[in-house]
Amino acid sequence: MNATESRRQFLRQAGLGVAAAALTGPAAAASLSPSVMQDENQKKLGFAIVGLGKYATEQMMPAFKDCKHARITALVSGSPDKARKLAAEYGVDAKNIYSYQNFDSIKDNPAVDVVYIVLPPGLHAEYTIRAAQAGKHVLCEKPMANTPEECQRMIEACKKAGKKLMIAYRAQFEPFNLDAIERIRKGELGKLRMVTADHGRQVQPDKDQADTWRVQKKLAGGGSLMDIGIYSLNAARYLTGEEPVEVTAQEYSDKSDPRFKEVEDVIHFTLRFPSGVLASCTSAYSIEGVKRYRAYGDKAWLDLDPATDYYKHQMKIGDKDGERQPQIKEGNQFAAELDHMAECVMQNKTPKTPGEEGLRDIKLIMAIYEAARKGKPVRV
Numbered sequence: 296m297n298a299t300e301s302r303r304q305f306l307r308q309a310g311l312g313v314a315a316a317a318l319t320g321p322a323a324a325a326s327l328s329p330s331v332m333q334d335e336n337q338k339k340l341g342f343a344i345v346g347l348g349k350y351a352t353e354q355m356m357p358a359f360k361d362c363k364h365a366r367i368t369a370l371v372s373g374s375p376d377k378a379r380k381l382a383a384e385y386g387v388d389a390k391n392i393y394s395y396q397n398f399d400s401i402k403d404n405p406a407v408d409v410v411y412i413v414l415p416p417g418l419h420a421e422y423t424i425r426a427a428q429a430g431k432h433v434l435c436e437k438p439m440a441n442t443p444e445e446c447q448r449m450i451e452a453c454k455k456a457g458k459k460l461m462i463a464y465r466a467q468f469e470p471f472n473l474d475a476i477e478r479i480r481k482g483e484l485g486k487l488r489m490v491t492a493d494h495g496r497q498v499q500p501d502k503d504q505a506d507t508w509r510v511q512k513k514l515a516g517g518g519s520l521m522d523i524g525i526y527s528l529n530a531a532r533y534l535t536g537e538e539p540v541e542v543t544a545q546e547y548s549d550k551s552d553p554r555f556k557e558v559e560d561v562i563h564f565t566l567r568f569p570s571g572v573l574a575s576c577t578s579a580y581s582i583e584g585v586k587r588y589r590a591y592g593d594k595a596w597l598d599l600d601p602a603t604d605y606y607k608h609q610m611k612i613g614d615k616d617g618e619r620q621p622q623i624k625e626g627n628q629f630a631a632e633l634d635h636m637a638e639c640v641m642q643n644k645t646p647k648t649p650g651e652e653g654l655r656d657i658k659l660i661m662a663i664y665e666a667a668r669k670g671k672p673v674r675v
């Protein structure tokens with residue numbers, strides 16, 4: 296019996312019938328008594344959140360309320376006060392709060408099935424490997440790590456421990472992106488010819504604590520390309536469904552701007568795919584927010600703007616007869632991503648975005664940096 300079936304059976308046995316079995320998320324929670332809620336929670340996998348920064352606290356932790364298979368059971372933080380406060384807010388037992396120093400003792404905690412790493416990228420390899428050695432499955436934020444070698448070590452550590460490794464590419468669980476992929480695969484645009492993808496924002500280390508590591512090479516691995524250009528790169532790959540064979544790139548960073556002493560600002564790169572599709576992608580840390588892409592076929596084009604935001608995506612499709620805006624229902628991409636991780640563990644499936652997917656992007660990012668440095672195309 297899979298997890299969904301077992302949950303349905305559990306609800307039936309609890310006398311809640313078909314109507315309750317059809318409910319999910321907060322609606323379901325609101326309709327269940329505390330004892331049923333407790334049993335229901337026991338059917339969910341326990342996640343330990345490592346790093347209680349901006350993304351973890353503002354986006355991911357609130358999304359657990361919409362999860363069918365995942366719940367927060369432990370917190371790992373360097374700030375005990377913050378951890379205690381969040382533990383109380385999310386109903387996490389105070390004995391399940393860990394520091395970075397005693398993190399390895401999480402191996403003795405059966406309440407934790409999955410460790411979710413939301414630290415700066417320079418720390419992803421260390422914590423993934425420690426989590427795997429503690430016998431836990433790992434969900435790790437993007438970019439996977441600073442180098443392909445680190446990615447490889449993460450994959451090997453999880454394989455050796457017999458644990459799942461998934462990279463948190465939320466856009467691959469987001470309904471507008473999934474709809475775009477489906478339309479392209481079905482041939483709605485005709486034969487795909489080009490993709491353009493742009494990601495940019497103002498990085499503000501003096502105003503936003505979460506941006507301080509983003510301008511430090513050791514913690515961030517690189518600049519805009521590693522952090523947000525990766526969305527352009529990953530989108531070009533999932534929209535085409537192909538792997539690039541050649542990259543070219545140009546970079547520009549104003550070295551008198553203190554933000555760009557260690558990491559790059561603007562990068563423009565092209566990807567050549569085996570079918571002949573060309574992708575032209577950008578990322579920048581010195582412009583106002585952009586998170587969009589457009590796929591061009593020989594019959595029509597499809598535009599998502601924003602494409603990779605948290606909410607409020609918009610799709611447009613255009614052809615010789617004009618433009619239209621398909622109506623697509625927004626969904627909680629964060630909860631879908633967390634539930635996918637839990638389902639892969641419960642059903643022993645390979646995640647849709649495994650460590651190998653993260654490694655592919657990091658290898659391509661290295662090739663893009665090399666092409667920019669050499670001013671020549673790089674074969675991959």
Ligand code: NAD
Pocket residue numbers: 346347348349350351373413414415416418436437438463465504505506508514522
């Ligand atoms: P953040 O700075 O707000 O959070 C990082 C956390 O790591 C903080 O709690 C910080 O205290 C902790 N930390 C532990 N050791 C540290 C050290 N040595 N140096 C710096 N911080 C340390 O950053 P964030 O924006 O929340 O990003 C965290 C991760 O999430 C990154 O991998 C980032 O790429 C990813 N992220 C993903 C998305 C997405 O949409 N998928 C969005 C934002 C961030």
